[in-house]
Amino acid sequence: MSYAIIGFGAVGQALARAFARKNIEVAVASRRPPEALLPQAQAIGSTVVPKTLQEAIKADVIFLAVLFEGHREVAKDLASWQGKTIVDAMNGFGVSSAVVAQAFPGARLVKGFNHLPARTLAADPHVRGGRRVVFLSSDDEGAAASVAALAEQLGFAPVNLGKLEEGGALVQARGDKSWGPLIFQDLFRNES
Template identity: 40%
Template sequence: MPIGIIGAGAVGQALAVRFLAAGERVVVSDSRDPQRSRALADALGPGLTAATVEEAAVEEIVVLAVPWRRLREAVRAAESSDWQERIVVDTTNPLGPGHTPAELGGRPSSEVVAGLLPGARLVKAFNTLPPALLGADPRTPAGRRVIFLSGDHPGANGRIAGLVRRAGWAAVDLGPLAGGGRLQQFPGGPLATLELILRPGAEALLS
């Protein structure tokens, strides 16, 4: 099945490029600028389809790749009151206007996101690297770039870890959102913006 991406900005475009390179099919949407998703489909060719947010949101795996300030707008555009069994990948970072930290009331940002998506199996991933690195070849001469992920549903974590590996990255599962989500969160988390490379032959360390 295709991977749905909500958001055709820098993060959405970077992930679309890497997923397509891995042989995945992608459905991408942008509620604020539908022309941007159509232009992306024209540029990247077969395998990527421009769609509405509602169409992207019905896929089994849905990637939320929108700025924090537009998160609720994007969820509303999906027109879904029940995300049951869908895996939603949260790439967001809680930044408000002027890149100031959003007020979360002491909660991890993924807890806020999960509250907007009843029934979803939420996985936090792809939020610790800038778009330029996300879109670049994850295989470097020194090894593979690491993608951190966390979530409360081991099966969902495993599905996304498999996607990460197929695309060429190294996957590091940090476990539940309460701990792992805070480690990844930007700003504040110690893993945010950290570019790690897994050396060849070091995969056994992640087993």
């Protein structure tokens, strides 16, 4: 299984840190050329590999960590996203992940890793005798299960909230500049 993070701002770098902690290789890409990302990537860890966007989208699992307005530009890079799992880690006001799913024809979309501030997401998920919770939702149960397994591998405690229109609404920005009830909730699952 190969992984990529599209967008290398605060959230993209936080996700890269999670991969680096577990020595899992992950490609990172943004609008900037790979060599511009190299200093930040090297500072995070040797398993964080800057690539072009065209190279990064070859991955099996792709985390979208771009500004919401930029997801359509990324989506244009492939005519069909068949066989890819897209993890929507964005927060767009007043739009659900179902809108994002439409931009990536054929992809299996999972909403996740978006409810925590980047600084919290970047921190070690093992805290207070438990593991930090990440919420996931998807209309594709298989995709949700595979992203949950990856979240576990990265040290998080995944909680499946169900389908995008149900569970996804709990972790998305609302149209009136308010947030779903689970946004910014830093919860932990006890290990015992």
